[in-house]
Amino acid sequence: MSLLGTLLGLVVLLLALAVAALASRPGTLWPRIVYGGSLLVAVAIGITASLALATAAEPARLVLPIGLPWLGLHLRLDALSAFFLLLLGIGAAIASLFASGYGGSEPEPGRILPFYPGFLAAMAMVCLADDAFAFLFFWEVMSLLSFALVLVGHEEETSRDAARFYLVMAGFGTMALLLTMGLLAGPEGSYDFEAIRTRELDPGLATIAFLLAIVGAGSKAGLVPFHVWLPLAHPAAPSPVSALMSGVMTKVALYGLLRLAFDLIGDPLWWWGTLLVALGTGGAVLALVHALVERDAKRLLAWSTIENIGIVAAATGLALAFSAAGLALPAALAVTAALLHALNHTVFKTLLFCGAGAVLHATGTRDLEKLGGLIHRLPFTGAAVLVGSAAISALPPLNGFVSEWLLFQAILVSPDLPQATLRLVIPAAGALLALAAAMAAACFVRFYGIVFLGRPRSPEAAGAHEVDLLSRAGLLVPATLCLLLGVFPAPVIDLLGPVVTGLGLGSSLPEQGVGGWLSLQPIPERRASYDGLVLFSFLILAGAFTAALVHRLGGAGLRRGPIWDCGYPDPAPSTQYTAASMGQPIRRVMGPLLLAAEEHVVMPPPLDPSPARLDVRLSDRVMDGLYRPLTTAVLALADRLNPLQFQTIRRYLVLVFLVLVGLLVLTAAGR
């Protein structure tokens, strides 16, 4: 049976699971069945997709007589789809494994279980769709099902508001994509992607299509400035669903962007890449500053998702710029960096969201100001989230470092670009990327330190208990993957080869792992190489040697005593640093510019015993600068047009007549 057929069968299985889950009741085995089934199907999807990548076969196509009568349902499995299906398989498997742990104690399973497998199925179908109608239909289904999943927390008003905002933004994004598809299909209306690929597009129309694609796909992915819904909607969903939305759905949106930009629109202009690079890197820094002042654990992780999506978008933009200049090998390097970072992000973001879910389940709160000391109460979760935090901060020998390294190598090849504007923008982007990498480390030191280290800041944190075995497995698997992907990156990059050639970039990276010991050498003449295995072994050996030597020379005993704290220990845990304090230095440095931060200190006069007050006011510049004026304008326009609802029938008849005359004039003029 062909691989495409297998994948279609797996999708049908997921749909069957979704329909069957409509019969779920609280307190039964249904959650275990649904999550377990999703886990098995996700693993099967991952294996099938990696087989498709490894065999590097011709793209498989299938046309089914479902849907629009004159179009049908076109499906295609090529290397790009296979890679994103692999990503979907990995992310969904981790989330489902974690969810099958404590998800059995869900109070209203009917609100989540039917939609969960359906959501996975819709995302898989978006990756397989080969005509505009199928793509948009499954994109909308993906949005609607995730909207339903966000509404699981419907009792809180913030969740309802977040879901409503998400629905509006998703609709807006789909409208932009609809216009893109319309432009690509042209006046004949050939919605089949094969026909679109062969069609030549006028550069002006291609530019408009590309910009609309950025708006449409970028809003779902979380590209600044279309990201405003993400920090509201992703935290509101249950934790496994948040993991899926951040880890997988954003990548499916990036798949859409890659498919449109490289495959369907094709022939990029030189400045398209600049736009993506600027939006990506600027957005990354902005998102991190927000994350550093964020108090809600899951919202912090959502802002971190926006940062990483910005990095992937910047790498994609770089690839577009190289492709437009005809530099094949640097374009391959940039695209490999983008795709590898997408894969790495899926792995460590699902880990981090599942970890946050474990903390939420154990303590009942997401508020950083109420957590602390959880490394003692939740040792497995603590260890796994530590690996995730180190990976997302791009520390060797974990996987986050490899993709950042590849991206920096791509930037170092950029002086070969012919356009001067690009040669001014890209060093600035490189500086911003370096800044984002450093600030990500700061953000996750704060996150891990406040949640897991220190002393418990509330009774809930002091009384937390570790999650069950299945959830622990769901945390251990991605942690191990982070290490494996960091130590053995060469096989993954070789697997990405067909994807890169399939994007029409002319060549792919040379085969990695041949320079002895599985090292990475992206562009041989550059003589830059990285060997994860050697580094990891070096670290372990040097560490073991140090420990052995130190214990030999100085003994291995130790004593426990009270906290030193310079001789003035305070038993109250409120004297330790809080989440707000940890973010204060960077808030003070970057806040006034990026967050419009204002601090007011009200000091009482001497001899007055009343407490001093510190007021910190932060605002979202994108929301205030772009969305509020836009909404105000739209509402004002709606108010002015409202009288049209209350006219007499005579006025309406005149209006109809005038519009008819106008349209006839237009048609006559256009002939």
Added chain:
Amino acid sequence: MRLLLELLAQGVQMFLVLLTAPLLLGWTRKVRARLLRRQGPDLLQPYRDLWRLLCKEPVLAENASWLFRVAPYAVFTTVWIAAALVPTYATGLLFNWATDLIALVAFLGFARFALALAGMDVGTAFGGIGSSREMMIASLAEPAMLLVVFTVALLAGSTQLSAIAEFMLREPVGLRVSLGLALVALLMVAIAENARIPVDNPTTHLELTMVHEAMVLEYSGRHLALIEAAASLKLVAYLSLVACLFFPFGMVPTGSSPIFYPLGILAWIVKMTVLGTALATFETAIAKMRVFRVPEFLGGALVLGFLGTLLLFVSRVL
């Protein structure tokens, strides 16, 4: 045979930096004391301090976790590897093909990550102050360092340390604006990362404006010995990097016979002495900055590094 010699050279480098790091620290303290008209401690005092701390039993807080106990080893190991990777007396080292300058910066970032977490582990205000300020300084110093790396890598055509060292030694590089900017930026970053005046005071322990010392306040015994050794190794790494990139005279190129290695070591020791003296003089001549002036200082380093990179993007001559 060749492989064995290269392995030996790498091993000599590793132990050379490890054993001379406290001596460099002792030298800077001695010079500083002499400039302040004091006798100053003995040159070998840091060795005695390290030995004393190594043999002492550490006292851990009751709520210190496994991370607190593992962090000193992680910090020491990563900083030692970073220092062992910078070419000191020979340009080609055996393991330079496994890592490059970007990985070196990331290793130092790993050490900082581990130390910042360890500072937050016990749950005191001092630890929080140290960790939050250290991450603020790092969020500006690391990009500046990466931009210096970019400048040098764009010039040398590679990020691999041995290739860069060969380029600086062999090619007639001459005086270039971008390299000058990179040198100033690297010096500023080195001062900030090594917790030297004017960014941080490495000598006293009880100031509230401490950064590094506040993070390690709860450490004692062999753990503190490892962290102190790591701090001196970090200083050696940065000064070696400055010497390798900007003053490569006296380094032994690859392919030369091993007879020249002792001369290379001698040249390196002379360079370390000169740089240590310069550091001590600079520290004595300037006062410590307020904490929130440090971002302006590092912002300057960031801008200089960025200008260096930009110049190399825009032109091939500068």
